[in-house]
Amino acid sequence: MDIMDKLSLLGESARYDVSCSSSGSQRAGRGGLGNTSAGGICHTWTADGRCxxxxxxxxxxxxxxxxxxxxxxxxxxIARTRFLPAELAELTIAFYRRNYIEGLFLSSGVWRSPDDTVEQMLETLRLLRHQHRFNGYVHVKAIPGCSDLLLEQLGLLADRVSVNLEQCTKSSLxxxxxxxxxxxIFKPMRYLSGRLAENRDELARYRHAPSFSPAGQSTQLIIGASPEPDHLILRAAEKLYQDYQLKRVYYSAYMPVNQDQRLPAISVQPPLLREHRLYQADWLLRFYRFTSRELLDSHQMNLDLEIDPKASWALRHLDQFPVEINKAGFDMLLRVPGIGVRSVQKIIAARRYHRLSLDDLKTMRIPMKRTAWFITCNGKYGGSYFPSPEALRMLLADKAGQQQQMPTQMSLDALHL
Ligand code: SF4
Structure with missing residues (x-):
């Protein structure tokens, strides 16, 4: 195979590894510009927020x-091939020079053994960093089971090192x-999290200490290939954030690529809406001070597909609303549907100087269509009437939820475990 054949095969094979939250999109190019389903180039965010x-x-x-x-x-x-480290390093540099890419996302199948595979990836990174003096962003997927020594070297060369968990329970894995x-899988995660903490300390003491995986570590969970409900998936993600200080957990809707009795029979489409709701819930865990137990528990095990997780929580806790905008604390304001972190900061800053009215909230660009039903301003209810819980649910249902019903139960029932 020549290099371009290898690139098309190995780029296509990498499609299912997630480095961003748009993995499941199926919009193929039809005569226009762009194509979300083709392998090749993806986008991610660096530690300083650049895309x-x-x-x-x-x-x-x-x-x-x-x-x-x-x-x-x-x-x-299927056809199999392998990039030699020099081939892949040269290809990356050639693409970089043409301005096609700004960095590399490198994953791999397990060739001979985890250590042999990581050696090959490491050699690619060494050539890039030392021979070609490449300073661009590199995200590398470590192979579970590789040695700590290799992980250490990966961390010193890559911007982000991650290990895929794939399944949130031992039995499914x-x-x-x-x-x-x-x-x-957890051993390298633990090593990386320990080294990241150590490196923060080293960098605080010595300005010229080498950086270790400066963009942290992440992982990927496949959604819908096993019967775990969302509450177990969110519980696992929460624990990963707490115990291993992960930067991100990526959720990847299961794409049926094999006929296998152990897999659910998905005949309609991958559970993309479920993936979307999990990303929303994950956002609530990381930035809105929710816990996984508040969002879901053994009574409600899956996220509501018709409305976003925050609105769903609010509908289950109507006794805590309406919230008085001029008195509520930071945490409670964060829980009002439609109000985000920046809006809460704006509200708290503004109400130091005067009591806020509903018009002030509109000036702050708070989406009153969602928020009004859950607030009072100076004792005045935000909504034009008091809707019943069912009517409120209809008002909060978003287009994504109305358009696509995820076949969760069908998938679970179809599992032949
Ligand atoms: S280790 Fe499993 S998921 Fe990774 S490439 Fe091999 S078969 Fe695929």
């Missing part, structure tokens, strides 16, 4: 493992990815 385009590719699609959900598993009869072990 960068990355060449997204596998080092190899050869794999000794046999994960049920993966197109590259060893039992699939063992069923769908029989060669993977929870402990092989």
């Amino acid at each position: 960068v385009s990355l060449l997204k590719v596998l080092q190899t699609n050869e794999c000794i493992y046999d994960c049920a959900y993966c197109a590259n598993r060893r039992s699939n009869d 063992e069923t769908l990815a029989p060669q993977k072990r929870f402990e092989h």
Whole structure:
């Protein structure tokens, strides 16, 4: 195979690895510009908030493992190839020079062993950083089971190192990815989180200390390939943020690429709306001080697909509303549908000087269509009437929820476990 053949094969094979939250989109190019489904280039955000385009590719699609959900598993009869480190480094530099990309997202199948695979990826990064003096963004996926020494070297060369968890329970991981072990995934995560903490300390003491994975670590969970409800997925994500200080958990809607009895029969479309709701709930965990138990529990195990998770929480806690805008504390204001973190800051800053009216909120560009039903301003109710809970639910349902019904129950029922 020549380099371009390898690129098209290994770029296509990398499509299912997530580095951004738009992975599940299916809008293929039809005569216009752009194509969300083709492999090749993806976007991500660096530690300082810039959006960068990355060449997204596998080092190899050869794999000794046999994960049920993966197109590259060893039992699939597909064309296989592998980039030599020098080939991939030169290709990245050539694309960078043409201004096609600003960085590299490198993942891989497991070639011979986790250590052998990571050695190849490491050599690619060494050539990029030392021979080509490339300073662009690099996100590398470490292979679970590789040694700490290799992880250390990856962390010193890459901007972000991550390890994919894929499934949130041990039993699902063992069923769908029989060669993977929870402990092989959590061990490198623990190492990375320890080294990241150590590195923060080193950098505070010594200005010239080398940076270790400055954009932190992330992971990916596949949604819909196993029967876990959303509350278990969110609980797992919350624990990952708390215990391993992950920057992001990416949720990837399961794409049916294999016929396998262990997988759900998805005949309609991947659970993209469920993926979207999980990202919204994840946002609430990270920035809105919600806990996973508040969003979902054993009574309500899955996120509401018709309305966003914050509105869903508000509808289940109508006894806590309406909230008086001029008196409520920071945390309670954050829980009002339609009010975001910046709006809360604006409200708190403004009410130091005068009592706020409904018109003041409109001036602050707070979306009153959503917010009005949950607030009072100087004792005046924001809505034009008091809707029943059912009517309120209709008012809050968003277009995404009305247009796409995710076949959750169908998928779960169709599991042959
Ligand atoms: S380890 Fe599993 S998920 Fe990764 S490439 Fe191999 S078969 Fe696919």
